[in-house]
Amino acid sequence: MSDLIKKGTVTLFAAALLLASASVVAQQLDVRTVVQKEERVRAESGEIDTRLVPADTVLPGEKVVYTITFTNVGGETAGDVVVSNPIDSSLTYVDGSAFGAGMSVEFSVDGGQSYATADDLVIAEGTVSRPAEPEDYTHIRWTLDGELEAGATGVARFSATVD
């Protein structure tokens, strides 16, 4: 009986250790998302400039820009870094806007189950299929080509219009 209790205690302790180490590991990458929109301002020269301002409220038709930043704040190199972002049903992806230095970009049209490059995506309609359009995209995925060394930062970005 006392053996069993001991065993149980040890097991619980081990589980606590695992949780602790997991939370330490999770802090290896610091990630955050920022959303902005374009604002047109007339410069003193009379030219119209666009600049990005925080997007709190938007109108249908306005363009918003999402920026996802990830920084390796730990001491180890991180591998297989992949950023995925769903496209809200109220938004339409702006063709060609997804970008990330040193990252390859793919899209999903099936709710994130499968991904392919924009040129390879097709929509099946009955027995025929057609090339996917930006309005078909449900998710975007960026895959870092190399590894993310300690202290390094990566940025993934895309634009969408409010339907």
Add this chain to the structure above:
Amino acid sequence: MMLPATLRLRMAAAACSLLVLYTADTARAAGVPAGTLIENTATVTYELSGTPISIDTNTTTITVAERIDVVVTRQSPQVLVQPGETDRVILFRVTNTGNGDEAFTLAIDSNVAGSDFNPVPAATSIYFDTDASGDLSPGDVAYQPGDNDPELPPDASVDVLLVNDIPTGPANGDIGRTELTAASTTGTGAPGTNLPTQGDDGVDAVIGTSGGIASEVGEYIVADVEISVSKSQLVSDPFGGSEPVPGATITYSITVEVTSAGTASNAFVRDPIPQYTTYSAETIELNGSPLTDAVDSDAGEFDTSGDPAVVVRLGDLSQADGPQVVEFRVTID
């Protein structure tokens, strides 16, 4: 024996062929509804010493503001009127093209620049076309400003009737205009004007490209063109006589003539084939020249799309054109 025959002649004034296309409610033509929250969370996965790890970013939230926009379209063609007529109606449609629920005040103006005469708004001059008849009917509800301003969800529309009397003065061809204006009760102004917390659910409202106000003009045209129409028949029986017996042939002759000043535009004759008779193929003539039965480029046809009828288009007809004679034959069954 008189065989039943009816003749209908329709005319429309010149330049009345304006076709108003209404875009039926399509999903989200007005955009994402005001008050919608658009949230976004990205997920980052990576591997550390062979252990796969997945973490979510913070969630961003943006709120869809209300855009205030409205469109007024005219649904009636140019309305033909006679001097002195009362309660003549022009149909308009007010559509909420914004993305929020919005109420609109309605106003009539019958002193529109460029008119030959000013129609006179009736005592009650704005009605909702409640029964969707396109005309003023007993069931139509009168508009009372501030009392029953139409409240429209995004993309929804309401049909509105403007009612005017026609003064006695205007001459044939004179045009009088009347204008319907719909203005958002939340606000109007320069596009882009921000109205903080004035939108649905307390979100910001922004004046759209319409300025939150829209107008459309409808036209009355005085068309006192007089037209005389007469129809005669000639029976020839198989025995060389003129008895209307089975097998006898009847030749109908319809004469149409403008007898006053003015032009009857797109005039046409449509004469159904009488009961107990059968149309004799390829017998239509206009002013002595044969017209084919087929629906083609010539001015007439034997129309079998509904009740069989002979149709001949006379075009724009004025007194100078003289009498137009349409003939065709039937046999008695």
